[in-house]
Amino acid sequence: MKHVLTIAGSDTCGGAGIQADLKTFSAHGTYGMSVITAVTVQNTQGVFGCQDISPEIIRGQIDAIYSDIKVSGVKIGMVSQIETIHAIADKLEEHHATNIVVDPVMISKSGFDLMQPDAKDTLIRRLIPLAYVVTPNLPEAEVITGMKINDLSSMEEAARKIFAMGAKNVLIKGGHLEDDATDLLFDGEKIITLHSDRIATKNTHGTGCTLSSAIAANLAKGKSVEEAVCIAKAYITVAIEHSLSIGKGVGPTNHFYELYNKAGIWEEIKD
Numbered sequence: 001m002k003h004v005l006t007i008a009g010s011d012t013c014g015g016a017g018i019q020a021d022l023k024t025f026s027a028h029g030t031y032g033m034s035v036i037t038a039v040t041v042q043n044t045q046g047v048f049g050c051q052d053i054s055p056e057i058i059r060g061q062i063d064a065i066y067s068d069i070k071v072s073g074v075k076i077g078m079v080s081q082i083e084t085i086h087a088i089a090d091k092l093e094e095h096h097a098t099n100i101v102v103d104p105v106m107i108s109k110s111g112f113d114l115m116q117p118d119a120k121d122t123l124i125r126r127l128i129p130l131a132y133v134v135t136p137n138l139p140e141a142e143v144i145t146g147m148k149i150n151d152l153s154s155m156e157e158a159a160r161k162i163f164a165m166g167a168k169n170v171l172i173k174g175g176h177l178e179d180d181a182t183d184l185l186f187d188g189e190k191i192i193t194l195h196s197d198r199i200a201t202k203n204t205h206g207t208g209c210t211l212s213s214a215i216a217a218n219l220a221k222g223k224s225v226e227e228a229v230c231i232a233k234a235y236i237t238v239a240i241e242h243s244l245s246i247g248k249g250v251g252p253t254n255h256f257y258e259l260y261n262k263a264g265i266w267e268e269i270k271d
């Protein structure tokens with residue numbers, strides 16, 4: 001069994017962040033571990049507070065894992081402060097971490113700043129070059145590139161710009177497009193589009209977290225980037241199709257493994 005690490009924030013209600021990542025790792029038959037960067041006060045209706053974990057404790061958590069356990073894939077999610085980003089980048093470089101998926105989380109669906117705006121340049125300078133895959137949604141890709149993105153051709157242009165910043169592969173997510181939920185992958189040579197019809201649901205809490213952890217789990221299992229992203233797209237689509245109306249607001253994705261069996265993608269994700 002492969003071991004996969006998430007470096008991200010805690011979401012009290014279990015829909016996004018560390019909790020979504022660990023559920024996704026388990027559903028893929030991998031062993032999940034976590035380095036917590038911040039604890040949010042959060043439910044399906046919003047984020048009501050946040051306590052950052054000190055850089056010292058973040059560095060300690062990363063050392064605790066890498067000094068003891070082989071890590072085959074890493075997902076990075078919420079990193080709210082400049083010092084948090086330096087602590088993570090320093091330690092991942094020191095431990096020669098591989099298969100790093102960076103989800104540049106900035107603002108929650110409910111509108112809370114999960115990354116302080118002044119940390120943007122540090123994220124670009126320190127984390128994007130470490131990324132084997134970086135997975136911005138449209139607003140995040142706009143902040144990173146400074147351009148307007150609203151269709152496939154501007155998604156392609158943005159992917160090329162972010163590739164030039166040092167990421168080995170760029171996946172621009174189309175969850176915020178007006179029409180279909182089409183994502184676009186650029187591997188430095190070719191563009192691949194991953195299409196899904198838009199599912200009519202309000203329950204999309206943690207979709208980006210789920211997708212990036214599914215990519216990390218699949219890379220850890222030895223899949224190519226193209227395979228990992230395609231399987232992760234199939235996974236998130238089923239997870240949204242069966243999303244849960246838990247709470248009064250935006251409900252979470254569903255990681256119950258029987259669903260994947262029924263949807264016919266269990267054969268793909270179980271290996």
Ligand SMILES: Nc1ncnc2c1ncn2[C@@H]1O[C@H](COP(=O)(O)OP(=O)(O)O)[C@@H](O)[C@H]1O
Nearest residue numbers: 137173174175176181182197198199207208211
């Ligand atoms: N309503 C939807 N129907 C189908 N797929 C969706 C829907 N919303 C998001 N997705 C997919 O979920 C994944 C996460 O995308 P997105 O919601 O843009 O990320 P984030 O959570 O970072 O904002 C992408 O693969 C996207 O295409």
Ligand SMILES: Cc1ncc(COP(=O)(O)O)c(N)n1
Nearest residue numbers: 009010016017108109205206
């Ligand atoms: C701890 C944490 N990490 C990430 C997200 C982003 O998820 P979403 O975009 O669905 O709000 C979140 N809400 N909370």
